[in-house]
Amino acid sequence: MNQIEALQRLRTLATPAVESRDVAALLQVSASNATTILRRLAAEDMIIHLSRGRWLVDQKIDRLALPELISAPDPAYISLQSALFHHGLIEQIPSILYAVTPGRPRRLRTPIATISFHRMPPELFRGFELSSASDAKIAIPEKALFDLIYLAPGRSRVFSKLPELTIPRRFQWQRLKEYTELVKSSGRRTFIFDRIKAIRSTSSTS
Numbered sequence: 001m002n003q004i005e006a007l008q009r010l011r012t013l014a015t016p017a018v019e020s021r022d023v024a025a026l027l028q029v030s031a032s033n034a035t036t037i038l039r040r041l042a043a044e045d046m047i048i049h050l051s052r053g054r055w056l057v058d059q060k061i062d063r064l065a066l067p068e069l070i071s072a073p074d075p076a077y078i079s080l081q082s083a084l085f086h087h088g089l090i091e092q093i094p095s096i097l098y099a100v101t102p103g104r105p106r107r108l109r110t111p112i113a114t115i116s117f118h119r120m121p122p123e124l125f126r127g128f129e130l131s132s133a134s135d136a137k138i139a140i141p142e143k144a145l146f147d148l149i150y151l152a153p154g155r156s157r158v159f160s161k162l163p164e165l166t167i168p169r170r171f172q173w174q175r176l177k178e179y180t181e182l183v184k185s186s187g188r189r190t191f192i193f194d195r196i197k198a199i200r201s202t203s204s205t206s
Contacts, residue, residue: 003037003040003041003044003046006027006037006041007041007046007047007057009026009027010023010026010041010047010057011057012026013026013057015057016056016057016058016061016065016069017050017054017055017056017057017058017069017070017072018054018055018057019053019054019055020034020035020038020053020054020055021034021053023037023038023055038055041055042055047059048110048111048112049110049111050066050069050070050108050110051070051108051110054069054070056069056112061134062131062133062134062136063097063112063113064078064082064086064097064131064134064136064138065131065134065135065136066097066110066112066113066115067097067099067101067115067117068099068136068137070108070110070115071099071101071103071117074101074102074103074104075101075102075125075137076099076100076101076103076117076137077099077100077101077125077128077136077137077138077139078097078098078099078128078136078137078138078139079098079099079100079118079128079138079139079143079144079147079148080098080099080100080118080139080144080147080148080151080159081094081096081098081148081163082094082096082097082098082099083098083138083139083140083141083143083144083147084141084144084145084148084163084165086138087140087141087144087168088166088168089141089144089145089165089166089167089168090163090164090165090166091164091166092163095114096113096114096115096116097113097114097115097116098115098116098118099115099116099117099118100117100118100119100120100125100139100147101117101118101119101120101125102119102120102121102122102125103117103119104117104119105117105118105119118147118151118154120147120150121184123182123184124150124179124182124183126143126179127139127140127142127143127146127175127179128140128143140175141168141171142171142172142173142175142176142179143175143179145165145176145199146175146176146179146180146192148162149162149176149192149195149196149199150179150183150188150192152191152195153188153191162199165199165203166203167203173196173200176192176196177193177196180192180193180196
């Protein structure tokens with residue numbers, strides 16, 4: 001089977017990303033043969049290797065939809081600095097695409113973007129909307145800021161320093177309180193409430 005024929009059959013799956021095992025079943029070849037075919041297609045820039053056993057067929061896909069394609073079967077949504085920039089709360093474009101997931105945290109480099117996944121407990125996996133341009137899940141402004149505050153005490157200290165924020169007048173501070181009340185740790189809740197109070201007292205509005 002030549003590469004063009006293989007690519008055409010992959011596109012019949014009508015999904016932006018495929019797994020090696022699904023391709024093996026579709027092409028009726030062994031798993032090793034399917035991987036060889038996929039690697040050749042990637043070498044010719046016909047598809048993109050996303051992660052182990054996962055390949056992107058639709059290269060025109062919205063990059064904000066990538067995290068959930070990679071994290072599957074765990075869900076994921078764009079948050080933290082990436083969502084804050086998307087909503088205009090920060091000016092600096094993040095060099096990394098940040099996402100949260102109830103799955104395992106990790107950082108993954110792809111040809112399209114470097115994606116940093118951060119774990120959020122299931123009870124806090126909420127507060128996102130679908131992008132108008134695609135099916136990408138993106139945190140609403142309040143949840144993006146909450147996620148940043150929630151993760152600030154983490155061991156890595158990646159989010160210990162908040163970026164300079166411009167808070168829009170329509171920003172709903174009550175939502176942060178509602179999310180905070182879902183946090184199980186009393187110590188973490190106190191930390192978040194204190195940080196929200198500090199941010200609210202010092203942030204500029206637009």
